[in-house]
Amino acid sequence: MLRLPTAIGFLLLAFVQALMLTLLTFRLAAAGTGSAEAPPPSLLPDEALPTYTVLVALYREAAVVPRLVRTLARLDYPAAKLDIKFLLEADDTETAAILHAVPLPPRFEVVIVPPGLPRTKPRALNVALPLARGSHLVVYDAEDVIDPGQLRLAATLFAKAPASTACLQGRLVIDNQADGLLPRLFAIEYAALFDVLAPALAAWRMPIPLGGTSTHFRTPALRSLCGWDAYNVTEDADLGLRMAVAGYRVGDLPSTTFEEAPKHLRAWLRQRSRWMKGFLQTSFTHGRRPREVWRRLGPAESLCALAFVPGTVVSALFYPFMMVGSLSELILGDGPRETMLEVTTCAGAWTVFGAGLAAIWLPGLVGCLRRGWHDLVPFVFLLPLYHLLVSLAAWLAVLELLRAPHRWNKTEHGLARSSRSGALGRWRMEPAPVRAACSAPPPSPKPAGSG
Numbered sequence: 001m002l003r004l005p006t007a008i009g010f011l012l013l014a015f016v017q018a019l020m021l022t023l024l025t026f027r028l029a030a031a032g033t034g035s036a037e038a039p040p041p042s043l044l045p046d047e048a049l050p051t052y053t054v055l056v057a058l059y060r061e062a063a064v065v066p067r068l069v070r071t072l073a074r075l076d077y078p079a080a081k082l083d084i085k086f087l088l089e090a091d092d093t094e095t096a097a098i099l100h101a102v103p104l105p106p107r108f109e110v111v112i113v114p115p116g117l118p119r120t121k122p123r124a125l126n127v128a129l130p131l132a133r134g135s136h137l138v139v140y141d142a143e144d145v146i147d148p149g150q151l152r153l154a155a156t157l158f159a160k161a162p163a164s165t166a167c168l169q170g171r172l173v174i175d176n177q178a179d180g181l182l183p184r185l186f187a188i189e190y191a192a193l194f195d196v197l198a199p200a201l202a203a204w205r206m207p208i209p210l211g212g213t214s215t216h217f218r219t220p221a222l223r224s225l226c227g228w229d230a231y232n233v234t235e236d237a238d239l240g241l242r243m244a245v246a247g248y249r250v251g252d253l254p255s256t257t258f259e260e261a262p263k264h265l266r267a268w269l270r271q272r273s274r275w276m277k278g279f280l281q282t283s284f285t286h287g288r289r290p291r292e293v294w295r296r297l298g299p300a301e302s303l304c305a306l307a308f309v310p311g312t313v314v315s316a317l318f319y320p321f322m323m324v325g326s327l328s329e330l331i332l333g334d335g336p337r338e339t340m341l342e343v344t345t346c347a348g349a350w351t352v353f354g355a356g357l358a359a360i361w362l363p364g365l366v367g368c369l370r371r372g373w374h375d376l377v378p379f380v381f382l383l384p385l386y387h388l389l390v391s392l393a394a395w396l397a398v399l400e401l402l403r404a405p406h407r408w409n410k411t412e413h414g415l416a417r418s419s420r421s422g423a424l425g426r427w428r429m430e431p432a433p434v435r436a437a438c439s440a441p442p443p444s445p446k447p448a449g450s451g
Contacts, residue, residue: 020315020322020352023307024359030200031362043149044156046078052151053083053134053219057124061142062098063414067424068142069102076148082107083133087124090115118406121212122228122235129227132219141213143260143413145175145423150255154216157251166221166248167240169198170214175258177376178418182268184379185386186261191367202252206304207244207297209237209279214257221248231406232285234278241286241305245296258423260416269393270409276313276397281405283310316394319387322352360384 054072058065072084088096090112099110111131113124125139136155140146154168171194174187194211201208215236225242228235240250262268286293287310294302364380400407416424 016314016318017352019307019311020318021355022303023311023315024352024355026201026206026304026307027197027359027363028355030197031359031366033196033200033203041153041156041160043152044159046081048159049078049081049152049155050136051081051083051134052077052155053085053132053137054140054151055085055087055125055128055132055137056140056142057087057121058095058142059089059092059119059410060095061413062094063412064143065095065098066102067145067414069104069108071145071423072108072140073105074148075146075151077151079105079107081134082151084108085128085131086110087113087128089113089119089124118231118408120230120233120235120406120408122232123230125235126227126230129223135219136216137219137222138216139213140257141259141413143424144213145258146214147255147257150214150253150257151216153255154253157253158216158218161251163218164247164249165251166218166243167210167250168216168253169194169202169208169210169250170216170253171195171198171256172211172214173256173258173371173421174261175420175424176260176263176416176418177373177420179261179263179416181379181382182265183261183263184376185382186268187373188364188368188376188380188383189386190259190261191371191373192363193367195367195370196363199252199254201304202250205249205301207301207308208240208250209234209282209308210240210250212236213259214253214255216253229285232278232281233274233406233408234282237279237309238282238285241282241309244301244305245286245293247296258419258421260413260424262411263415263417265389267411269389269396271411272390272393273396273400274409276316276394277401277405279309279313280397280401283313313394313397316387316391317398319356319391322356323384323388357384360387 056068056072061068075082084107086099086108088099088110096110104110111128113127116123129137136158138151138154150170154170157168158165172190173194174183174190177184177187198208198211212234221243225239225246229238232238243250262271286305293305297305360383361380364383365377368374368376368380418424
């Protein structure tokens, strides 16, 4: 008979294995889902397009502001129906100086976020939400380079979708892959997430932890949810779950937004630990009423949410231990199993190990092939080692959650030295296309709420 502590240990291991298998099942099923894209819809003409609000939260982003203004000025959308707002912290004088130096067309506005805590991106977005004039709204990051047709395509898909489709998630693509091994693996991870997993979850009508950028909303639905959680450092994942609980769904937006990955391990760890910390915050927030969440979502949707939010962190925390344990047993062996519980957990460990490798490799491989990145395919096989770094970030997130739960680890942008598509790069202070588009002097920043 097993002693109580040993039995509890095996039961805990069995629970972790079940959670990991649920996550792996979704990943493997998504990798096996067909990649056939729907034919492009007939885009709405200018007169049928709604007003669109674009929110970009800026903090210490002087290096990328000229490029950001350039890419937003190239959007294929009627200027009179664009409401573009840069959200600037009151003490960010460097970024403010650059915004004054770059001529802004009249559709651009600088909103000063009043001093206050917590100093997070979702707090800045909440300040601007009451000022949004558009019936649709999109959030971008400062380093984004956006497909010019993205807003028109999103407005068209919203017009054709039921009202319950309150959000569309764009495809995020890492573009500075040649900067080193870490950006290459990051690019493969993003291809798996945004070209394989997210479209599959959208097709299955499952909850989706949103990306932090290129998320398009119906503004009334977003306001009905009271915007973002200002205290959550991955406000996108939290909002994705809150939308699902409220009965809304997220659709796929097959339009590309290019992003820059951190080149150095320290910066990557700071960014990833923030994401993991936010997933823990989201898990605790929605875990306070598990029965209500289960009732509102349904069994399959609840398992999906469990797998992709707390399951992501738990699997990352236990990943190195289960990998080392499985490899140790494979090489050294560990004697016969004496009880059914031992046999079951041993079989579960081997199942998780095999399925885990497949679930790491297959979505990354499929994502690379869908993107046409055949040169990155050999790097897919390094993903198990990359996930050791993800595990380290998860452990750092646990420590940071205890010490500084609402601290926002800022990622510095504008450091990319390569660009696969040519989208990234440092532009001149006053890009010619933007200068030519200006017909009025640049607007002065005004505080939020000043009308």
